[in-house]
Amino acid sequence: MSHASEAGPGPLNVVVCGGGRTGHLNAVLFKQLPGVRVSMLTQNEDVIARHRAQGNMLAAFLPNGEAPRARLDAISRHAGELMQDADMVIITVPAQARPQLLETIAAALPADKPVHVGAIPGFCGFDWLAEKALAGRPNAVIWGMKDVPHTAFDLQPGDSVRMGGAKSRLYVATHAREDAASRRLLLDRLRRLYAAPVELLDNYLEITLTPGNPIMHPSVVYGLIGPYGQWHGRKLPARLCWWTDCPELGAYFLERCDEESRQLCRTLEERLGIDLSSVKPLRQEIIDAYEDQIRDPATMLSVLRTNRAYEDIEAPLIPAPDGEGYLIDKRSRAFHEDVAYGLALLVGMARRLKLAAPHLEEIFEWHVSHMGGMRASALDYLPAGWPERLLPEPI
Structure with missing residues (x-):
């Protein structure tokens, strides 16, 4: 203990x-x-x-x-x-x-x-x-x-x-x-x-740059109900789980976002002269964390769908107003934490560095529109002078 x-x-x-x-x-x-x-x-x-x-x-x-x-x-x-x-x-x-x-x-x-x-x-x-x-x-x-x-x-x-x-x-x-x-x-x-x-x-x-929920949940939502998703403009017919029911399109966007996040790390290493090698690709982060709980580690999609630790984790759904089917709950943390404070920060950092991050940008802008805008976000406290070379004193 x-x-x-x-x-x-x-x-x-x-x-x-x-x-x-x-x-x-x-x-x-x-x-x-x-x-x-x-x-x-x-x-x-x-x-x-x-x-x-x-x-x-x-x-x-x-x-x-x-x-x-x-x-x-x-x-x-x-x-x-x-x-x-x-x-x-x-x-x-x-x-x-x-x-x-x-x-x-x-x-x-x-x-x-x-x-x-x-x-x-x-x-x-x-x-x-x-x-x-x-x-x-x-x-x-x-x-x-x-x-x-x-x-x-x-x-x-x-x-x-x-x-x-x-x-x-x-x-x-x-x-x-x-x-x-x-x-x-x-x-x-x-x-x-x-x-x-x-x-x-x-x-x-x-x-800050370790991949996790700020790209995971938005990518799945976008793959489900975004403009290219199977359920775009439609109600989901049944409850579903975040990962065991992850669509192939969601895994695709997740890998693209992870690649852009990795490029953000590499750019900062060059710009600030720091070592961010501890930040691993998302698939490797999940494999390292859950090891033998993952039945098939071959691809991002298989890692998500076959991780026993992820089973039965339901997506945040609410009944549709007419009682037929379900909608993803816009009040959930997947929007108000992962988008407004997680994904927003990655997008803001990439913009400051003038780094192209088209998938992060696309998914972020769609979510902001889908949410009806953001009242507050991590962009409110991203330092005005960032990036700057300011490293902690060695111990």
């Missing part, structure tokens, strides 16, 4: 922001450690009410049959009640909820000690967003984790969650502004909280 490390047995105050699957699971696991105090910040009043009705206890059901329980030290929707003594702030809310959350917690953070403010997962340019939101908090150390440390499912909010597989190795990065001492302290704290080895990446772009 987890273990103590170089950070020693001293107290560590952790605030988990977000009452979803990742937030619940991490809170329970952290509370199994000596000297770790865990609070949860959530705007979901139902989570708070149900948790208090359960005697402030949370449970996590692990794959090995264990079911550790934990009594949170505090749970609230008010940042001021939880942040005063925070050492670690771990943000697990969707990307579209992060701007408001960071604005809320900025004024409540302690000012007299280092406080590590990070996102799990750290995609969608979290480092740039946090830099803007925490400009008045130079003691805040900005970091992100490449992926979730464990999969989680079957959430009973305020009560329990089930843990799926755990990652064998965790990768984190800090904002380029952070010095070597801050990065070393981050590693000490994370190695105390997590059992898996934690490695520090050289550049936050290694997280």
Whole structure:
């Protein structure tokens, strides 16, 4: 599960922001450690009410049959009640909820000690967003984790969650502004909280450019209902799963988007003189993550359709107004997170570099039109002076 490390047995105050699957699971696991105090910040009043009705206890059901329980030290929707003594702030809310959350917690953070403010997962340019939101908090150390440390499912909010597989190795990065001492302290704290080895990446772009949902979900949607899709302008006749029912056209667009994302990496390596070799092609990323759970790794389509870890993950559908068939739900995270904060950022970066990315552009523009426009996006915090050569100090 987890273990103590170089950070020693001293107290560590952790605030988990977000009452979803990742937030619940991490809170329970952290509370199994000596000297770790865990609070949860959530705007979901139902989570708070149900948790208090359960005697402030949370449970996590692990794959090995264990079911550790934990009594949170505090749970609230008010940042001021939880942040005063925070050492670690771990943000697990969707990307579209992060701007408001960071604005809320900025004024409540302690000012007299280092406080590590990070996102799990750290995609969608979290480092740039946090830099803007925490400009008045130079003691805040900005970091992100490449992926979730464990999969989680079957959430009973305020009560329990089930843990799926755990990652064998965790990768984190800090904002380029952070010095070597801050990065070393981050590693000490994370190695105390997590059992898996934690490695520090050289550049936050290694997280931002790791392929994932920002190209995966939009490509499948475009392949299904975009202008060339089988269900363009039509209702879907039945419910479907994201990956086991992925259309060939969706896999085609996904590979084209992944190629353009890889070209973005290569251009940045040349322009900034950095090493982004840790960012692998999407198919390889999936194979490395799930290994023997994939029955046929030959092609992108077969990797998606035969990955046991992806089975039964349903696409976000709602009944059509007339009750016949289904429509893809425009309110889902596939639009408001993956497009507005993930795909938008990739497109914005390519535009800044004057790099041709026709498939990313085409899919992005179609989604924005299909959504009826975007109220906010990652383009709101892509730094005006980017790209620039600003690398973290070696540790």
